[in-house]
Amino acid sequence: MSTHPPDQISTQRKAINLHRLRELYAAGEKLTMLTCYDATFARIADDAGVEMLLVGDSLGMVLQGKASTLPVSIEEMAYHVRCVAAGNKTAWVIGDLPFASYQQSPAQAFEHAATLMQAGAQMVKLEGGGWTNDTVRFLSERGIPVCAHLGLTPQSVHALGGYRIQGKSDAAAAILKRDAAAIAEAGAAMLVLELLPSTLAKEITDLLPIPVIGIGAGIDCSGQVLVLHDMLGLTKGKLPRFVKNFMNGASSIEAAIASYVSEVKEKRFPDNGLHGY
Ligand code: KIV
Numbered sequence: 001m002s003t004h005p006p007d008q009i010s011t012q013r014k015a016i017n018l019h020r021l022r023e024l025y026a027a028g029e030k031l032t033m034l035t036c037y038d039a040t041f042a043r044i045a046d047d048a049g050v051e052m053l054l055v056g057d058s059l060g061m062v063l064q065g066k067a068s069t070l071p072v073s074i075e076e077m078a079y080h081v082r083c084v085a086a087g088n089k090t091a092w093v094i095g096d097l098p099f100a101s102y103q104q105s106p107a108q109a110f111e112h113a114a115t116l117m118q119a120g121a122q123m124v125k126l127e128g129g130g131w132t133n134d135t136v137r138f139l140s141e142r143g144i145p146v147c148a149h150l151g152l153t154p155q156s157v158h159a160l161g162g163y164r165i166q167g168k169s170d171a172a173a174a175i176l177k178r179d180a181a182a183i184a185e186a187g188a189a190m191l192v193l194e195l196l197p198s199t200l201a202k203e204i205t206d207l208l209p210i211p212v213i214g215i216g217a218g219i220d221c222s223g224q225v226l227v228l229h230d231m232l233g234l235t236k237g238k239l240p241r242f243v244k245n246f247m248n249g250a251s252s253i254e255a256a257i258a259s260y261v262s263e264v265k266e267k268r269f270p271d272n273g274l275h276g277y
Helices: 006-010 018-026 039-047 074-087 106-119 130-141 154-160 170-185 198-207 253-265
Strands: 031-035 052-055 092-096 123-127 146-151 190-194 212-215 223-226
Touching: 018 031, 031 253, 039 052, 039 074, 039 253, 052 074, 052 223, 074 092, 074 106, 092 106, 106 123, 106 130, 123 130, 123 154, 130 146, 130 170, 146 170, 170 190, 170 198, 190 198, 198 212, 223 253
Parallel strands: 031 052, 031 223, 052 092, 092 123, 123 146, 146 190, 190 212, 212 223
Antiparallel strands: none
């Protein structure tokens, strides 16, 4: 039973949808995203004002203790999307298509994207460059909003030779710019850029007509995403240099997440120049 007085109820925010995200983007407001894997954290992050909850395949490392995201299955992703959707009221929920669930064909991607959408996702995310264009187009034309993911793409960690900054050479930067433009043209509604020089991330953000959400990509992206357990100081061992522990000085988890939201909105997070793992 709710004990909220009526004035608190009336200030509750309306559900975030793609239209609202586009309005915020067009108005130049920074967008906030956090990874989330369960109902409790979904409720807390939603109450703290995060606009987008990403049920990331990082759950393979964060929750399952695996060495990479590669072993995560579509069934596991669907389970965690259901948990997040159950705890969330207003945030936009994005489900990651895990490794080997979309690489074969657009039809394979559609089948697994449908599994995530039926579990409660409102958008799916997939990793990769030009080879994903047909899939992005196929899903978008069939009513599934797609978030692309370029730069450091953790499902390709073995091909990339580790968790390294991407796009450092002129040639690599040119390929990333070309791929980003093509993916937006194919219909992607959003793009995550992971671990790029901030100058390159800014160029791509300025080039694209869709929100670009950065992680380790500097302050000039349209918004930011962090792994929840990293920004709450729960991850042991060496952390990426761009991560900030928002629990420092916070009185609660909700307060820490609210600080993340306000620091992103006020362009105080991230500090430019902090890159690398
Ligand atoms: O799976 C994940 O958590 C992600 C973010 C790092 C963007 O893809």
